[in-house]
Amino acid sequence: MKWFRWIGIIFLFGCSSIFAGNGNETENKTIGVISGRVTEENSGAPLAYANVAVAGTILGAVSDAEGFFKIIKVPQGIYTIVATYIGYEKKALDNVKVKTGETTHIEVRLAVSEITSEEIVVSATRKETTANLAPASVGVITAEEMQKKNISTFDQAIESAPSVQLTRSSGSNVQAVSIRGSSEVAGAGVGNRVLLLIDGRPALSPESGGALWNLVPTNSIERIEVVKGAYSSLYGSSAMGGVINVITKNPSPVAVTRIHTEDGFYEKAPGWTGYDAYNAFNTIEVAHSRRVGNLSYLIEAGHRHNDGHRQNTEFDMINLYGKTAYHFANNKNLQLAMNYNHVANDYPATWLSFLQPYHVAPAKLDNRQKRSEFSTDLYYYSIPTSELKYSSRFYYYTNNSEYTFWKDSSRMGNERIRQTSINNHRIGNVTQFDYYMSERHYMISGMEMQLDFVDARPANTLYGKHTAYNVAAYSQDEIKLSDRLTTTFGLRYDYNKIVDGYGEGNFSPKVSTVYEIQKDWSVRALVAQAFRNPSIAERYIKYEQGGNLHFHQNPNLKSEKLYASFEVGTKFKITDFTSYDISLFWNEYKNMIAYIADTAVAYQGYYKVVNLNRARMRGVEASIHVFYKQYLNASAGYTLLDARDISKDAGTRDVGYTSGNHDLPYKAKHSFNFNIDAGYEPVSLNLNGRYNSAIREVSIYPGSEPDAFFVLNGKLSVEFVPKCSVYIAVQNITNTQYEEIERYRMPGRSYMIGWSIQF
Template structure:
């Protein structure tokens, strides 16, 4: 392991440590102003198109670019909410060129700066693939700042959650199904450019990712495999942490209560009974700039009683970010995160009337899960010349979870002989008897300690009108797990992309990536739940121990992508892209055994799934008051990895196994409308239509399969056909109001409780939220919010009730 880490260090970090020398002696400076008001415009971006040189205007609208070489260049001026401007210039050695610019107001959406789509800064109107941006203002408007609750307001993004600290899945344009534990997520989550998906299962723990100190979120909705690797087959979600440039101190406290449903609709006598369900969140943040050092530190703590039984949760979260500028052309950045969450594990309802708790004694409601997530990353960026920059990264990502199935002794589970003497104590699970939790007895718990050591380097070159990006990355995974076995694996990748203008209006992009994924195991021994060899002393079945060879230890693919953007004018563009992607199965998909309430069998023959995707889209800003983004997409999957019930006894327990069972095709149309009819009001509306079909000849093999209704037999599980959302914000004289909502159509196909009538299928809900913020005086805000105003009782996952109405109250202080 030490050799692997050392190798990554030498390959990816050391090349970036040379001092940059741009060699130029000229200076460009000037003033950026609002064309309509003649007021200085702070925060405008000024970049020399052919180089890495640029600057941002200060509070007085002034900017300065130093070390410019002699020559002819194009200087680009841009700012959010303003039309971009380009100016051709010619500078001589030692010249100080003054270039003043007035920017006219334009579309806020089209002028947003995006990095994740092409791994360098572009205005949204210039992007070759569909990307949504959630700004800091939009994040702060949310009454509860968890990443999943922010993402559910984005067009084309849908969440499937079991509630509380349970499993959850995000899908971008239908990219994912639901799997217990979030296994096999096809969406890559980045935090400051570092992957947060768990190394063992690729899963994302949304309840652990609070939104404190996040500057913005970028959601790339097309496959990102050509740039980011196999984990980005279904898209990329990139959260960028804030880093203040002056002294800041912030404190925030929010608390509230859940409003139970009516007794006529849901039995509330068992839970919550007479108890008031309370929750709170507190956070404190401090940042500053001292000389060439900037830093930001955030701590948050939350506690939640849970809106239903076994949904209680307590969390602690620390985030840290620091940047040191060695020179004007070189800096080192450190990012860190430590999160700890403990809580119950929600279980399926007893029936619809008893959706919040089981009306009789139930052993699963005392299960406890502890989860720790740690990430630390180091980034070095150096401008090597006017046309070349280099970025290198090293990181460690650790995910550890522990499930205690029977955490505390209870006499309820005493086992007695005929004379009433206690002879044993255990809870009976499908996978076997569970005695009270003992850290020295692996039969009383499941856990997984997964660590990923990774690094990468990316070079950016401007030459002859071309923007060339090339890089390499590597990772080493070390997993010790009772559920996924002990495994090690590694992956390497190399990518290249060339963006260039064919004409002043047409820009092309060609990219490709090669990925190789390898596991250090040639066979797997497991409990074969399909072959009972006897019974034990407690009359529980004893299963065969079976060994299977690993057929595909090494998987690889070449993933190309081509894209084009045609700019009719500064506020109108058409885009198109096509590409191929691969995703190797995670260690969890290959080797999972027991999973929650179901039995699993590892699969030594599992191979990679592959995707061919294409989209075409149009962005049009009619004025600063109205913009429209429309895209059509086509995604075709081969060897799609899905779980299948492999038990030949249709009346027996489900025994699942992940297999390459499907060929699937997803067609869709996504519409995003943004409007600002007056300065005080902004409105965003999104709609996504999706046709998600399993087009393989054996679609009924999928878990749930032919038990679904007729129109759901060949429909991919948990993909909604219609998804609609809106968000409106109003600001006036210290008062901020927000109103939002989302509609998800009824799910046609499920996996766990499929039935021909579609009874109790999730979806078909419309949930609305409202929030308010009032500035008492500079620095102090009072906040209030209501989530699920109508107290709608709904499910995102069958037999798992989602949260009803909740009331939130709090304050925010900033200095």
């Protein structure tokens, strides 16, 4: 079996380098301990959750609620200790001596910083690095930023990130998430080319290759990392356009309880629409965390109800999340996390007409869907020496979707089947070794395995029962060629197999370089290849109810290829209070999956799913960040995207052919976003907005292309007492009437009032 041999070669190559330098038994006999406390320089107050690291090693610790920390298994020697904390200046303590069998005590005093600290990211390299030195464009959205913006659902959290474009049919249905134009919309979320990770594990649905984006619980998020570009070399299939990694919160070392409630309503639709319903919504979230001895835990629960802003958009959502961690001695840690999400909602439908965008056809009014998902993962990591880290994550994911059509038989529509259901299960493991070979050489090597089970009923209409597996190995070598120049080489091999069906292997190489011209100015370059395996739905779909479309199955559908991806960029500061990020990208795709009419039986509504299209997506991305102490934090981003169909027969099947329009469907050429946080205790104000230019090409309803739109949101908060605040917020302040996908009107102006408390 050739695929097994390739996986073994890559994995063993990485591991051999790791274990080759891990045979020094003397080191275990010549170790000591570094302990101390992190405090604020002026007040002397302890700083909890500060990061303390031993430079030149993989060792480190996080301070507890009283600021104390302990780093064990430190080899005898002289070190530099580096401490970082958000909002404070980084501190380095030189010449810290460690002696065998002894504890070295240090005091770390951090000064408040007038400028924003460097963001630390893990998704771009599968290890911690500063965003300034990441080999790709990386955006970070923190829990604090989400709170200031009044984020309710996950799609709202990522919609303002530069180069991220969402297409939604309702508040509970995300059709597609695209980075730099990568994803399709016509498949209603099937075959997404952006990979969703939760704490580093894949969170895509096995049958569709898409994600239930709106079900990600926002209350449990610590931060979101948006990595743009081809990243199959680390993460495998679907990481063609980029990776969105959700980093969840860890349990608190002290008892903490948080409560948040919100109520709101939509302004009535314009009178000319004929829709005059009053629709409201509400949210309640509760969380509790604490530590008892070596065991810590976090429990969160949330409920959202929304009447919907137009017909067939009502939903009711429940989120439950829990995480527990046990801290062993000797740099070992075990974590168990569980998440359950459920949403019951109206099945979204297109508008009744251009003059009635808030109404749907009467036959669609009682169509419903229920979706639920459950995931759990067990994560273990160990740092046996100052150079080696081992981690392994076992995970299980399942989701269930039920669709009911024309429940009222008097409203029977064009759907020929009354009820369908899809059940998915996925089990997997990701195991990784990190080896800090020297201050100039860092290597990781890992293996990933997945097993998927899909059961879509009725089998003669949907996909039936299928089993698939994917096995992969990857290795990455980061070499610091000089104090300023770092080069990274990465390679991954995946083998994907439908049991009793088609199998295919894919190599994903990557080479990147980062050159630090000076402390606050770096340039980067990335060259890579990526791929996406076809989903079960794309291979075996037989009938699509919404459009009454029939499909000829294509079990031998091949993977899509991003065969050439290039990016060059730079990050720099002109002053201490401004930072800039500019990048140019060029992506060449082939074997892109397309839905085409079967000319032999086209009059009967038959279609085929084939590897057909070639595409080119290129553009420029620029962002600016302005900050001043705790009073102002502002950012803005702009993306210019040129997304073209460059297939041999490009344009012959689209509406723009006669005018030479070869634009790919649903791609906005210009997009802009901004965010402003301003505050002077106890008052804070947020303004944020986004602009998308008009869509020139669609594939579902030609002639109904969405126009350009600009949406502005605002929130005013007052913290009357510490950790207790009230707020008012307005979404879509200008009451813009717009669509992200044709014939699905998005919400107009809405008003919210809420409060939160922590004790």
